[in-house]
Amino acid sequence: METTADRPRRRPLHPVNAFLVSATVTLFLGALLSDMAYFVSYQVQWTNFASWLIAAGLLFGGVVLVSAAAGLRHADRREGRYLLYGFFLLVAWAVGFINALIHAKDAWAVVPEGLILSAIVFSLAGVAAWLGLFNGRRGDVS
């Protein structure tokens, strides 16, 4: 049993999951940076990069989302922080999907909605990763 004398220990994310959620955040960050580069340069290759990075973020994020849903089979995960983690993952993925559709517009039609959504998606994914990876006890990562 995963309990200690003083308080219940939260089951940590599996390392593969930790990798995937980190990758998702990084991919969405890459999309945001690419959108910013397009915004200041008018060079369309940046918005092409953003499109692919968003698609990859959705792919990785989708796997994380499915595995988060599967994690709900553990009773100790049906509580606030884990549910919040799942919620942020879900919203990040959904907004990311809309962002992918926005990025399917041609040339400057992506701006500004794509840039704004990329920032929101990155933030949401970042919060999700924080909730998923931080076990509540700094300096004592188990």
Add this chain to the structure above:
Amino acid sequence: MKRPALWAVAGLAGLLAACSNDANLSQEGPASVGPEPVLPEQQRGLLPSMNIASPAQWGEQRPTVPRGYVIAAIATDLRIPRQSLVLPNGDILVAEGKGGGAPKLTPKDVIAGYIKAQGNSTVKGGDRLTLLRDGNNDGIYENRSVFAENLNAPYGLALIGNQLYVANQDALVRFDYTEGQTRAIAAPVKVTDLPSQINHHWTKALTASADGRFLYVGIGSNSNITERGMIAEVDRAMVWQVDVQTGAHKPYATGLRNPTALAVQPGTGQLWAVVNERDELGPDVPPDYLTSVREGGFYGWPYSYWGQNVDPRVRPQDPQKVAAAIAPDYALGSHVAALGVAFSTPAMGGEFADGVFVGQRGSWNRDKPVGYKVVFVPFRDGRPAGAAVDFVSGFRGTDGKTRGRPVGVSVDPRGALIVADDLSNTLWRVTPAP
């Protein structure tokens, strides 16, 4: 405990609502046909509107023609016929081929490419010219031969004297031709290279000036609206004038997004073009058009359409170019995909004697399909005058199935309209009823 789950449900519902809003409102036919089209506001939903043709066989059915005219298939089982040319002795040359192959740069290119392919023929392009002959003038083209093969997506055709010019997707070439010949006797000679990098819009339209000194080549843009970058648009979206003797070229007119067919007006020698306009600005804007082409004229692409209507998707913008943009002569309707134009002849008879025929391959990025027919734009005093009327229709049946897609058109001076159909791979011939 329950609250995050509730929020998740509420959030998802909101997102779904966002997905389904603003899906295309205007579903009427093209209100934008004629010299002064109505140009609605630009609109683009989260998903672009699409309605891809669902192909079916003709069976016993035939395209519809006006009372007093008959239609017959004079060649079937072609390999993507696009343009045709009626030779002086009545023989018909057909260019068969399918070019392009621009690299897919975004997830959208991959997905949209697959979807659009569903509405096309699966036959491989022939990369050849087929010659058809009606030896005894009974309207049946009983002789069929391959005039030339191993070409590279041939499209535009023009004859000047005893030289036959063919616009491949990468080069303008010429064959020696003598009347009655059914097969080229030698490999083609290159006149000049044509812009072929990427080749997003690969078709190279072709026609000869009235005096035979020049050829005009229509070269489409390398993108819908600059999404492959401005550098990709060098020497694109324009009509070249090529000196027949030297092969030297100059831009004759620019800003023509995709000039898919060219024709020189009998009598005046004026060059005309049909041009396909940009996508994803709305179901009824901007219209594809028919226009006389002015030497040195700029027609807007990419900065604006139909004169000074700015396209906000282009960066950097160019207000000076916008101010200089010429509004075309005659709107054909948005997304009809005009791919053929030919001047009529008195032998076509009656109300179809003076004007142009325009082949419209039909829309794909519009909820309610338009085009899928050949229209006749009547002329008076050398200018378009009056409403376009259907001349060949029924390519898209009332059952929603598409049996053919009309593209290049040419007029036989003896009184026949030749229509290439690149879905059923048929060449149709429409004549006044005997």
